[in-house]
Amino acid sequence: MQVLVALHRAEGRVVSREELLELCWEGRIVGDDSLNRSVSQLRKALAGEEGVSVDTIPRVGYRLLVPESPQTAAATPEPPPARPRISFRAKAAASIAVVAIVGVAGVLAFQSGAPKHWSASGIRPLTQEAGIEMFPAMSPDGLAVAYTAGRGFWEPRDIYLRNVSVGDATPVRLTQTPNADEYAPAWSPDGSRLAFLREDAAGECSVVVMAPPNGSERIVSSCADAYAGLAWLTPNALVIENRPAGSRARRLIAVDITSGRARALTNPPADMLGDGAPTVSSDGRRIAFRRTAALGSDSIYVLDTRTGATKALADGGWKATGFTWANDQRTLFFSSNRGGDFGLWTIDTVRGSEPRRVTLGMLPLGRLSADRQGRSIAVETGRIQASLSRIGRDGGSSTPLIAPEGVDWDPDVSADGATVFASDRNGTNQLWVRQSGGRLLRLTDMNASYVFAPRWSADGKQVLFLAVVKGKTDVYSMRHDGSGLTRITSDGAPKGRALWSPNHDQLFFTSVSGSGWHLVRHNLRSGRSTPVRNTAGIAIIERAGDRLFARRMGINSIVEIDTASGSVRPLPTNIEVEAVESWAPRADGIVHVRGAGLTAELWLTTWAGASRRLAALRQAPRTPFAIAPDGDIVTPELIAGDRDLMLITLE
Template sequence: MNEHTSPFRRLGRITLAVEPPFRLGVLEVRPAALEVSSPEGAEMLEPRVMQVLVALARAHGEPVGRDEMIDLCWDGRIVSEDALNRCIVKLRKALSADPRVTIETIAKIGYRLRVRDGAAPEAAPAVAEASGEAGAKRRPPWRWIVVGAALLAVAGVAAAYVLTRPGPARTAQGFRPLTSEPGLETWPALSRSGDVLVYAAGATPHAPRELYMRATRDGEPVRLTSHPLDDFAPAWSPRGDRIAFVRTDGASPCQILTMTVPGGAERLVGRCAADTYTRVSWLNETTLVHADRPAGGGVRRIRALDIETGATRDLTTPPADFNGDADPLLSPDGRLMAFRRTTAPGIDDLYVRDIKTGRERQLTNDGWKARGFAWTRDRRHLVFSSNRGLDFGLWSVDATRDAAPRRVSVGLLNLGRLSSDSQDRLAVEMTAERVNLEAVAPDGSTRALSTSTGLEWDPDVAADGAVAFVSDRSGASELWVAREGAAPVRLTSLGSSYLHGPHWSPDGRRIAFIAVGQRRVDIHEIGRDGSGLRRVTQDGRDKAWPVWGADGALRYVERTAAGWRLMRLGADGQARPVPGGEGWRIVRTGPDGRLYGVRSGDPRLWTLPDDGGPAREAILGLQLADDSWAVGREGVRFIRDRRSDRPSLWLHPWSSGPRQTAALGGVSGAANIAIDPRSDGVVYGRLIQDETDIGLLELSR
């Protein structure tokens, strides 16, 4: 006898893992997968809500009392009527794809599931008759085989239709803020029900963050962590009773912890091998996935961490000359893992990996940035924030078929990381950031060089004081020049994903810079008046720091599978490796055209001969923590503590010890500095504003 039509089945405990699928009109209910699917897509239900649906379906069109429902779905525990009412509300919404399927309220009794044109749910077909008396009337086995094959064929065609036809377009609507405190509220993590948000918050851009939890409807935030290090990247466990998160000091490999919420104790479950920052997601209740680099060096990949044993294993193997993989995110059913693969800064592609088979699919391939992404409730689409529209708006891409991304919203709010719930609501980061150029004289006095409301970075100063820089004040990142006493002038209109590294030629007539677009990274040249734009490299490989040496030839560093290396562009337009140039990560010029460089993994500054001969240490004892340095007449100027609230500018002269020359305002993340050759002063990007809040968007199809 079919279990769904048995009167004894209704009285038994509901174990979703063994419940057979059944149909309600055009809806197919799969309890073990926690989903209700229709021709419009699949809807994920919470386990308790699915149990209520199964209990109603078992009744075969008869009313189910409230007490009986609580016995079946809550194991007889005492719960409020609101808990059952909320389940019914969510069920009615999930079943609304077929108006013939309704849940009726029976006053003072309970609820009844009705399917018009049919008094009860259509149960899963029986495999064979159980009665011995029916043996003589039993149809021949081959008939059942044919019928079964036909049913499978119809199901296959229907499934293929659902999975291959274009899904309905999505739009964002119903926005409301969730946080508005001063400072930064980042890394949103919505519970599957959407009732609770966990996030990281810090009072200033460089202050250590703590984790907070708050109801999405109302209420005050509750602090979950209190630690002097930086806590961020919370992720809910599949059962929704724990979170995992990351802790770092910004210099050492990060720690990975779990915590029962609310009010549970922290538990250290693992450490990164090399990375100081990462993101975690739950593969299952005992396994986390996160991005990390091998301890001995190599490209970042996605790893699985067993939180019981601490054992790790690699899940992805990106090409060795890529930036690598990051930000893994499991689909609600745990079958697919989305992640971002970065070829070079400015070129991000979204991938999904089938957890069972290990197969990977590339979802985007046009090479724009992808800041954040989240799964929709049908487990079929990824919504992501990207600059592919020359603003950081929302886009949607189908994870099950080859299809171009669709625009969801424009980037009026400059959106970042995302998190979704089971009702297609998105918690989104909204960032208001402003970086302007500031000049610091050798005596420590400062003056503003720009006053835009956007971001400006990578300045370089010509002999006459003209400043070349990159700005997004016009929307996309473009090359600009600011001449003293005149308004800045835009030189390019490339509409690229990213521009960086502008450098003046020795005669001040041309500017070399790197543009990232159409999945290519190449060096371009342009005249200071905006004329003569041309691409000077054609290979499209990841590269950085184009500079003219004293011999008039362009040099730059290029990423290969073996690491970074120094390249020289000859008069014939061909780029060739510089002998002995393996391992150089940053290269710059001094006021006399001499080359200076820093190797990967080595903080010392070296002088590089033009002919590629042996390098020598420029200043004994000088240790450069990052790329915030430049070489002037008096020595090397650099920013110290740039990732703090009190950064400072220092000078290390050629023949004496270092000294502080100025206290700086906020420093942007892209803190490359330039020397003004007229005064030996410094130009850098000053952080004027950095505010991030979290808001809630609803997706509509």
């Protein structure tokens, strides 16, 4: 009705889509579907009215045309007798009636099995404290939200409880275990208990259940591998993520909180990262979860708890970070970058139709939690900024290399000083280059879920990198200016890093098969890829001059790869690094990161085995860094890491 009134008041003038959204939705954040649906209903309501039409003006908006009134038509000859005309007010009243009938028909259609179409009618902040607030968990009655909060991503966090009501901004701290990280709260079906994960200083993980706000705690299970996934299956059972010893793939298990007995719920392929982020419908009949083939390649699955059968819903290979059920027991909300930005989407889990966008990702959306009344969703949001800095070869303070705009990572420096890196500074994940003179240039414009690990050729004329397109991870190359984009591999298997051999007649890359990570040699002339023998577990490779080095998963020692034969040999002196990726070789040894977050430091271990501290890092993310030709270190550093919770109101 508001759209009808707005168009009528324009008296035949074209009204833009933006103006209609402002007039009829009062500036609230809604998707285009809301306006499209209103115009469609309006046209149906007025279909039988002679001379009345709602015209679409392409790329502009809409216009309402109605017959002239008797006053404006006084100068025209009297028409022959015809059926009585209905006044526009009567038409509007009739329109309301028809729209009401359409609405009733929609309710009846839903009751007979049709899904709801959801939109966001408003958004407001829930938390705005310094630091990070994550893992929202709406109580079943929708009156409170439990969440995780702390100073930073690598600092110990606690569980808090906050009233959702506007104006009530005083959180209640539920946990304060010294030196422990507590996260991923989840409400029991009746709202009387909270379960969460606790990781102590030694890295041991436990599943804890408590009665908020002051009830006693009880450890109900250990975690074989601490990770962020927890949901209630029944009043006496939890669904958690778990990775069996010796396996790469995570799976979902059900844990009885009384006996501690566990049973497997899913069995993902061994060459995947596996299953996570479980969320259970309020009737307990369905578990939605994310199955990850490789970084940046997620599929949405649903498990029927009665039959044990699983089915894929959305298999486009985009990232999916959060999930929550609508109150109709069939619609799943999820946050994803499938539109290029991290917006809110829905999918019908019964029919499995294409996902529908609910909101644009004006702020990147992460984990989600909805109340059971279907009124609102609590979401993670907030900007993270990580920019590239340069540290002298012998240490010292870091100097910004580029202005921070988004998240920059995976740098590599060419012989002439140009730095190629991955970044989301234009809103999507692409590759950029900072040329030796300081000019920034975007190299790629790929419709990819994830673009990462760029590496220069020895002469600085080409870039080798990995990209996830339609769920497939392959090796690509391009010229130094972004031209000549070429896909080199087509197997689509998960991959970790790719490097040219010194003479450029072949390349090496790490890949995953059913047996886990291994090294692959690719002949550029024949196009054939051949697994390298005795390289099980090698996930990361790096280069220093003509030498290639690697680290195996689960083994801290660095090894060297013979580029002629592909064989792996230990270094004369054992050099160990903490993180899988945060290390790089240079002429005098291995530069690597010790610690994390506020305690992260850069160290050098020489080929003779002597170690010395180079520099402190400002909340360095545990991601790859690069060695410049002069030995300086180019590394990503976290500039700002705020994470807040917001409340999206639903219609």
